[in-house]
Amino acid sequence: MSRMNKDNLSNQRQRQIIDAAIDVFSRKGFSEATTHEIAKEAGVAVGTIYKYFNNKRDLLVKVVTDTVITGPLIEILQKRDDVDDDTFIRSIISDRLNFGIENIGRIIPLLSEILRDDELSKRFADAVLKPNIVIGERYLQAKLGSGIVRPLNVQITIRCIIGMLIGFLLIYRIEGKKSPANSMRREEVVDEMSQIILHGLQSEKT
């Protein structure tokens, strides 16, 4: 078998394990998940997991990295600036909100793991939060300079906006089926959130 095939096979095995782990960690949480269940769901033997990961925790780190951290988060932010600001912000909100809602069953449980683990928190901070914040800050700073936005503290503001996204998803998850977001078109939700960011609560007249 060629090197290529071997690698493919190896990668495929690893993929199976990670996918199974995502599922089990999401359903049970890290501590309640057992290596046996992951192995079973991956269709491999327990020992095989340890060929690809040093231990259960390393597998969690990989899962979190793959699922939450290596998201297509930044892509849009880096996209062209040739759109007007409203459209730009709306498209970011739309992208992140849809991604979040689509993957709510994985994102929130894994976020839960991140919140209780210093190393994961740090990784998440460095790989997800920071880059997004930086990009957001730059964007806002630019708009601030051009007088398009009101004078504001860029650092706090961007954290509020990202926080709103995360917090909204969190509430969405906790409310479950009862969430009013379930009985609306997704685009409406995106619109509402975008409007808050752009105009706050104030009446147009103000």
Add this chain to the structure above:
Amino acid sequence: MSRMNKDNLSNQRQRQIIDAAIDVFSRKGFSEATTHEIAKEAGVAVGTIYKYFNNKRDLLVKVVTDTVITGPLIEILQKRDDVDDDTFIRSIISDRLNFGIENIGRIIPLLSEILRDDELSKRFADAVLKPNIVIGERYLQAKLGSGIVRPLNVQITIRCIIGMLIGFLLIYRIEGKKSPANSMRREEVVDEMSQIILHGLQSEKT
């Protein structure tokens, strides 16, 4: 010993255990926390924990209920309406943000537990989220009727605002000491967040 004293002693013991549990659960998370460590920290024997709680999970439920759920959340919201809207919103933000930051080391880890436990989620939803949302919705609805705020979807908007608070705290926790909120006066942060809610990003001129 009088009945009164007995009850006091009993309550005190329970308090010791709950306080220790809050601490250990916050530091280690539920699964990694051991009953022995909680007992040690509470200064009681392991068996004593089981005199007051049926099992470890019941203790968690009590801890979450006491710490997160039974908060003075609603009080301010029910306060008089004789203040202008800006002041009202600002005072709520101030209260919740300060409470959250002050107790960040407990709130977020316990939130993490809530997120992975359906029963806790439901309790949190019913006892914390729902009441606050309802009050917020009513408030917003009233303002909406009087034309003070722009036309908006009340349900989504209130969830965005509460989400912003939660999400901001979450990011604050994850960033740890690096958070720029640490190098600002608390009131500034409150102001910024209030401004976003009230005016969004838009320039005053708009």
Add this chain to the structure above:
Amino acid sequence: MSRMNKDNLSNQRQRQIIDAAIDVFSRKGFSEATTHEIAKEAGVAVGTIYKYFNNKRDLLVKVVTDTVITGPLIEILQKRDDVDDDTFIRSIISDRLNFGIENIGRIIPLLSEILRDDELSKRFADAVLKPNIVIGERYLQAKLGSGIVRPLNVQITIRCIIGMLIGFLLIYRIEGKKSPANSMRREEVVDEMSQIILHGLQSEKT
């Protein structure tokens, strides 16, 4: 309070505890019975049990001694010999069988405890088995001398007869409601057993 009353009260307490213990030990077995349950059933505090008995095991010993050992076993055996042999044997069988069946729910569970405990076995052997065997052996020996019974080994025979009684009760207990003894008059059962002892299986003609 007079000395007499004190003693009575004390004896009464002890009686309460023993009665409760008989009940709980019979239902749960020694190991599964808890001192709390016994105390509760006796209507006293756990600590009170330890005022009357050194420990749980001592309570068991007392219970076994009271219930199984100090039975009215010997009385009949020591009765007058002025009845004919058939009547005598029948009356013993009747007495023991009725006592056993009446108290089956206590006798067998406590026998179970005796069987697994060397000290209890020894006590039972000395206080119950031996006296009865000795009396039986003497009786049989006398009858043997007078030619009324066939030549036989007195020691083995008496153990077979007492064994039959015990074993029959044991089977009765294990079969529970399904036992055919339940659908017969007690006297019939006594008759059958007596007949076996007196005549074995053989036809009258022999």
Add this chain to the structure above:
Amino acid sequence: MSRMNKDNLSNQRQRQIIDAAIDVFSRKGFSEATTHEIAKEAGVAVGTIYKYFNNKRDLLVKVVTDTVITGPLIEILQKRDDVDDDTFIRSIISDRLNFGIENIGRIIPLLSEILRDDELSKRFADAVLKPNIVIGERYLQAKLGSGIVRPLNVQITIRCIIGMLIGFLLIYRIEGKKSPANSMRREEVVDEMSQIILHGLQSEKT
């Protein structure tokens, strides 16, 4: 390693555990026996026990089933009828008595467990008691029809006979070294018991 070998190894392990369990349960009783002691005696780790049995109680059930229930009880009973009745009964008594005495250290302690456990009692009733009783009843019924035995209640009689065997062993166990059966040839004991069954106590002359 071939499938065959694996199975053998697996069976062997299970055997080790069961044998150790028989020993420890017999010595200590179920409740006082610890999984650690069983594991130690079996020469395996505690966890290994749980690979083969769901829990301690399942192990007990298996032990009882193997030791007491799956006995060669019925074989002889089903044997040829071409022997005369005296010989037939004597051979059964001989077989059961020898088996019982040989295994007295296991049989009685396990019987003790059976007596205090409803499920085990039921299993014992169904798997051991009932089949033997049924066979005995049929045998006796046949003899009854042919006038070889005196008129008797078949159901009670067979329970008395089996009871005699069990009860004799029970007394033998309780008396321990002091039992007079120890200072006799085994065959003598068998003869005596057979004679009681066949002729009762009565003198030949009667």
Add this chain to the structure above:
DNA sequence: GATGAATGAGAGTTCATTCAT
């Protein structure tokens, strides 16, 4: 004497990890 809250040793059980096959 009576109480029952407190104790803590010790139980059954689980499961991440290893390693001979």
Add this chain to the structure above:
DNA sequence: CATGAATGAACTCTCATTCAT
């Protein structure tokens, strides 16, 4: 490389026993 039986440390929970009141 893959396997999964075996491991044993460590967990939660129980309960006989004590002792201050």
